[in-house]
Amino acid sequence: MTSLIPIWELPGGIHPTENKTQSLQLPIGYLPLPPQLVIPLNQHLGKPAHPVVQPGDRVLKGQLIAAAEGTFSANTHASTSGTVIAIADQNIPHASGMTAESIVIEPDQKEEWINLETCEDYLQQDRLVLLDKIRAAGVAGMGGAGFPTAVKLAPKSTQVIDTLVINGAECEPYITADDILMQERADQLIEGVLLTSHILHHPKNILIGIEDNKPKAIAAVKAAVEIAQQTNPEAANIKVVSFPTKYPSGGAKQLIYILTGREIPSGHHSADIGVICVNVATTIAAWRAVRFGEPLISRITTLVGEALSEQRNMELLLGTPIDYVLQQQGFDAKRASRVIMGGPMMGFTLPALNVPVIKTTNCLLAPTAKELPLPDPAQACIRCGLCAEVCPANLLPQQLFWYAQAEDFDRLESHNLFDCIECGACSYVCPSSIPLVQYYRAAKGSIRQHLIEKEKSDRSRQRFEFRKERLAKEEAEKEAKRLARQKAAEEAKKQLADKQAAAPVPAQIVDPTKVAAPELSPDEQKAKLERLVAAAKNALEFAQKPLVSRDPKNKPITEEQLEKQAARIKQAELKLSEAENKLAEFLAQAPAQAATPTTSAAPADDPVAAAIARAQAKMNLSPTDKLKADLESLQTRLQKAQEKVEAAKTEGSSNLDALQQGAEKLQQKIEQTIASLKELGIDASAAPVVSEPEKSAAELAIEKAKAKAAALATMSDDEKRAEQRKSLEDRLQKARERLVKAEAENDANVEVFRSSVEKLEIKLKGM
């Protein structure tokens, strides 16, 4: 069966003294309950579990005491029944000697189990149900990394698993935990393999890889496969592969290569190449979790080393303090050179012994100084290249060492430092006894630290830059708004002036683009400006007229008319002065034309006089009158605002909204004033209120078109209407032209133009 299965030879690798016999002399043993169990919450890879019990609670054996924090975590259970006496930071088995939150349980010696939910027909169960059971039991990889098994057995839908590898290689010297497990519990292992296969949709290849230095385990597993075949035909598919002993063939990447010839691409998971690799102890733990509902609360640990009086494998409850374990095994502290958790190749020395056994504790090694002497002081690297020969990842360890010393992180990265599995083969063969692996670990740590720091500084720099950008943008927007407002105000003024100038022909709408047409010759411009000034003067005169020749019949509204007139005069004056300024400016710019007509012709004292008159008039007002006057002035302002809105609409100004808002506010104020007038018993409607914007604009136009209206007085209604219709049609025509132009130029204000066209069309229809 095995001879026909192809295997691939691992590159590199070493053959350290195996030292496996001393712990295989006795079967798996059990320890009496320790006085205390310390169960850390971070025994697995991923987030620590969070406690779900309180100090003082009585817990049963197998009861959940800390729940997984998210998917990438594992449940933690009470290893025996007893009382939770503390939830606090305790020493944990870690090379750094760090502490972690742990639940301390005082056993009550009753070993009282919680109710366990067994499941016999698990091969008929849904995979998700089975995964839930494994997850609930807190099973995590027991080979070393503590990867949550439920996560491992649930590959992504894109990862098609065609090979299941069961890792029974156990290549580390001294460790025999998996060996004895396979010898004694091979039947459970095969059940577990079939369960795992079922969860993974029955992959094509099921390979159990065992190094050929474990003949008893190989025989036991093969026998169990044969027995299982009688009840489950799928067991015939299980291949037990023995391959030459070589360290580090038990690494997942290495074992997968040996059994399938496939390499896991750097930075990927084995599932990406269709392989899932599970340790034998983990397989059995997963099966027990499904079959008996047993959570992971104990594991087999090899207790070995000359400093122990009895060397053997023990099934230890998770949380058993290591000093207790060692003491039970007759630990002679004087003879021991150190205590190592794990094997001599990849294990780490324990800085303290008051740490518990956890899910990944596969071995406790207490060697004497003679057995594992302390390393010699490191000598210079002679570049002998032995390290490169034994590296299972085909790295160049001496180059890595060189760059690690120089802290040349870029070169380390380009020499694939992160593909180093830290197996220690290079250090093992180094004749200069350089602690190479430690250099790589330190370099990896530094690089990770650098990355984190870089990320942090990148983030804060980005934040700073975003903020700067945002502030600049806000500033620019403000500035743009300000400029737009200024421009709009100027243009509105200009337009108003044009309108005023065109007062004798009021129906005409002045196109602002035409006003600002730059292609006019200087002479034309000058003439135009002069015309403007003249028109403004005319308007001023026109505005001043009613003030002089007051209508004696209409006495009650004289005051208001006065106000109105004053406003109008003021406006006209402004227009005039503006027009004059423009002309002066133009003339100054074009000194060749020496003629300076009609400068400073404005009646300077007029506005002052008007203002005084207005002020005096105001002083004599009664509250009612005052309110009325306020109303009047508000209405004037509203009119102006509406004009501006109109102007903005026609030119599609960007601050149309603001202007409309202003108009609305004015309207509100007017309403308020009207309300207060009502309170005073005066019907505001008696006053010439013009609240509807359309109407008021039209009225204004009509008012301004007084001259024309007078000329039209003789016309019949029909004729008038025809005239109006014609003017509207003209406007519509122009608006349409503008719209077409805007569309052609892809102008931003197309919408505004379109809406004005639509409005005009509606108006025309209404006539």
Next chain:
Amino acid sequence: MALINITSPHTRGAISTGELMRLVIYATLPGIAALIYFFGVGVLINLVLACISCVAFEALVMKLRHRPVNFYLKDCSALVTAILLAVSLPPYCPWWLIVAGSFCAIVLAKQLYGGMGFNPFNPAMVAYVLLLISFPLQMTTWATPSAMLIDGQTLPSFVAALEKVFFGTQIDGYASATVLDLMKQNSALVLDELYAKESAFNTGVWAGAGWEWVNLGFLIGGLFLLYKKVFTWHAPISMLLSLTIVSAIFYDAGSSQSSGSPLFHLFSGATMLGAFFIVTDPVSSAVSVRGRIIYGALIGLVIYVIRTWGTGYPDGIGFAVLLLNFAAPFIDYYTTPRTYGHSKPRRATDSKPRDGGH
């Protein structure tokens, strides 16, 4: 027990750098024995002088650098350099030549570059080449191997040898051209005639008097080191192979234009010493397996080129090794192995993020 914190691995392979160097020293013994047999006590004087001066220079520099002298002397690397230098120099050469060579090797070529492991060039070869260029006369006067001695003439006595080494008292008629010189100078005779005419050839068995046995001695030592896994076969075997192939190509069936048979090239001069004791110097050679194959092959080629078409130098090993020492980083750059999980090897200057594709 104090709970100490030591990093993994907690177990080590047996061999240490000092042991490695001692193995190399033991492996030179067959070759040295052959040298002494054929060239007499002069070889021994060379060895003693070189060992004393090299170790003394090493100790001096360590003292000056405030390093623990004993710790560094224990690695025996100075002794290896001393032996390689001593067997490269002609027996009965003046004492100052050896001391100057030791100074060049230990102080200039090794310690000034940072000491053990940091020297880009093989120290013994740097010293050899420097002496060869500076003192060509003393460096090319090789003693006559005992096999060629005419009747009645014996190897110099110990006293005569000391007088020669320290006071320059000449030993009459005790110098001759090596077979490599003869082969290079020959342009008229076909090889059979040359072999028949020159005693250097006709007193030898297959490649030339004395030297064939010296080379055999070093070959045995080299095979012992290979067996002991002190170095891998890649560099020495590829060097010997390339030398064999090139000399076979230009053998020209033993005509007067021939530069000698492959056997002649393999077993004359310092071929075997170079292949197993100098090319294999790990410090100055290429790193990867492929790199070492290329490195060795190029050395073999350059040796043949210098022996055949070079001007006036007795052997090409020193120059060839130094030239390829220069090239080693370059070779390394193009021969980085493909790491597990990578589709192709990455160059040392490749700063792209890890490629994981297949």
